[in-house]
Amino acid sequence: MRALKSLICAAALTLLFAPSYAAGYLTSVDGYRFDQGDAKLSPNGKYLALAIVNEGRRSLVVVETDGLNSVGGVNFGRWQDVGNFHWGTDERLVMEILHREEWDETPKFYGELYTAKYNGKHGELIYGWRAGEEQVGSRRKKKETIYGWAKLISLMPNDDEEILISSTEMPGGSELFEDRQKRDLVRGAQVSKLYSSVHRLNLKTRRMSSSYTRSPEPNTTYIAGNDDNLLYAFGGEPGTQVQMYRYVNDDWQKMNIGNGDSFMPVAFSADRTEMVYLDNSASQAGCLYRYNLMTQQKTQIYDHCDLEPEQLVLTIDQSNVYAVKTNDLESPYAIIERNSVEADFFAQIVDMFNGQKVDVYSRSNDGKFWIVRTQGVDDKLNFYLYSTSKNEFTQIL
Template sequence: MNVSERISTMRLLILVTFSLIIEFQAHAIERKYSVKDFVRYSEFHDAKISPSGEYIAVTQQIDRQVLMIVLRLTDLVRVGLIHGNPREQINDFFWANDERLVMQMSEVTNDRATPRSLGQIYAANYDGSNARVIFGINSAAKSIGSRRQSGKIAAGAIIDKLADEPKHILVASYPLFSGNKVRLVRPEVYKVNIDSGRRTKGPRAPMNNGYFTTDNDGHIRLFNGTVAGFDTASYRRTKQDKWEQLPNDYQDLIPFHFDENNQSVWALLRSEKIDNYGLYKMDIDSLKLTEILQPERVDLHPSDVISDLEGNLVGIAERDGTFGYHYFDEESKTVAWHKMLARAFKGQMIRITSFTEDGKTAIVLVGNDKNPGDFYFFDTETKRADYLFSRAEWLKPDDMATVSPITYEASDGLLIDGYITRPKHSATPAPMVVIPHGGPAARDFWSFYRETQLLANRGYTVLQVNFRGSDGYGLKHLNAGNRKWGSRIQEDIADGTRWAIKEGIADEKRICIYGGSFGAYSALMNVILFPDLYQCAVGIAGLYDFETQRKLSDTADYDMADEFFERVMGDDKQMAIKFSPIYQTHRIKVPVFIAHGGKDERTPIQQARKLRKSLRENEISFEWMEKKNEGHGFFVEQNRVDFYTALVDFIETHTSAKKR
């Protein structure tokens, strides 16, 4: 059996093993998928090959659980099934050696459906044996899924896989307090045995919170933390030296790795002098910076790096509009392979998830705005890529809508980037849904978004905007949103809506605005400030009352929370009332749909209930959905189906052609 035949058989075996074969009848390009098709979880999350190439580990979601299956490549027999109890999920994993896998886990707790990472690190042999918690709140338990026992209460985060010590990893320890919340104290470093969980204590961080970076010998050399609520970075010239704080211009630093001499560190950096995250090499002695790549408008993002077999950075994607690749080592075999894959999968982003130790084989993930992701087995010697499986095989890329980057000018002259998703073969102007993102310190990318594709499949154009206050466009753009949550940010969103109308993209009589978290806040504020621009508004897990947010949100538990809220929201009580939707519902002229989770800690449901009360008092038409055990957003698949079904019905009711 050749590799191609083995891969085809492997794909069938995986699907049969978990009864996940879904037969699709032939359908036209205009097929109307069900709501569940778009909101159900991906079958496969990630796939990585073992160092020798003997096994492939795949994570897969079954109901609320994310588990792992391991296949032997020679005969495609399933040799391992690794999972915790039905409430546990594998978030990320790596092969520590050819026998053992290490996993970072999250857990669905008794009182809430949304999974929460508690810093648990698990390890298991590829066949599922010797599975145990090696760090975290369950580390006193004997095996994965065991009942919690007393032990050291701390969350763990993996710092270094220690390539030269295949039986150990370095872990940062973050003490927990009541409610399993991370305390903002100085974390410590431990060397942890991945078989037994035994640990040896290492250095302590020089400041609160944050994360460590090691050199090529596994020595701690950098720490990014917080002082007085602001990002701060410290370094050690050698492993014996004391910590020194980097100058202010070096504080917003995201380090990747040291060079082969442990003399310079590759890192993303932005500051008052360098507005956008650019890629630099910093000499650890002189602190001299050498520019590698500095974008003009957007920040480089750490998840977009291209690394070789040794973990060295050899390229990165720049996400301005769509994407483009930059390579830094033309002699690198990884660069040659990546270029080859980029040509073969033109128009799709390429991520190499893992290599074998000899570099002869890799697992590759490709995807774009119409494709949620396909995995391939790549033979670097024959230069052949064989299809393995898709994250969501039931969603056919040819049926999905195209996402196009846009730029428009806000009313004060600032350029705002965004994206338009248009239904296939739709007439223009079309009904439109505006989806402001959450955060606000986040951004939308040119990518596959299930909810935008759902709405496009129902005939709606979708507008996404990276308003001021969004991250990803430099510090000036980010900070321009401070204390402007209820004013200038909302004007940017409304300006985008007017732009779409002026361009003939949107039907001005059939527009709804919908968002989650800060996006829900923006949806409500937009229909308050611009009541004649929209026909309806929808918010899920929204922020509707500044006072409740400052007092009851989980962000209020952190040190320097008051300083953070003052910086981004302001401390003017009258302005807080003016910018809080619960006090402004009398200005709303359109129907509203509010959905919230009863266990939401980020935007507590009390403020959604206050909003409901205010809507009733002002006789505003509204619909309400509450899922008692959900957190910040809906996680349980049936709850997601319920919400998105109601969302589509609500939007269709209030933007139908009959209402024009």
């Protein structure tokens, strides 16, 4: 890891930090850069997990947030990389395993999920084509191999043992892994045309529940409530219009939302009563709306249209959009929501990183530690740790 750098805020931040609620839904396969680093705080803020890229290989290092002393990590060796990762509890991480082949330097995700404690101990495969292999030194009953892709739906913050996932079956199953070259046929474009099922997955026993339901569309994103029950789903094959559904009485009911072919949900409120989405409006593409899922009332929340998802700044739990990146050099962001701690924090720091894309990326539940991610014109991601007690930013990646 390169040397840590510190920079002190020029102005004091006098914010009232309130506890945050846990993320209701998270995407798994998409949304990360395997060739770049990543950083996430444990819910209690005690630990900081860092995805480190060294000589093209991606591993995980965990440090104590206060002092940045290393306490452990995960390294899968030469032919495997750490993919996207999340804190399942205050001390346990859940992550994807990416695989490399001799003829291809680009790692691929073959559906496997791995869990380990913050110190790297008690690591186990909990989902995937190798999950059924006997664990050395373990007396646990051999688990059935799963030929599929796992995708995280919810970390289920009220349950320390289970997470909610979708499982997409691999066409060809075990045949793909009898010959390593056959695995090269597994492409994301194929995955996006397949249907999935929903399960609970136990992090301790590695047991996966029977299916709750089957997806109403290929390439589905599921939305769960704070009680971890399924509420909504949206999806569709690439190049087709996204369809949205409500989960009622163990069945999917299609919803009539969106007027154009650019409809895309981007945020759901914490209580799941409102949704923010992009959609065509008249002849304009990419207008931003807020939709009340109870009253079915729609409101445009930003005057300008022709927006892309990457221009939107979301809360960490993806429950709201509070800023939009503009093309104005003097005012690079338009703040559209100020009634949240994250929006206030963002408004106070955005000028520090002039000319860069800025995200408030992670924070501890007590609000004492924050992570800010920036992206410059060179497309490189940088991560900064902010301590409220010290009023100090430290570059960590």
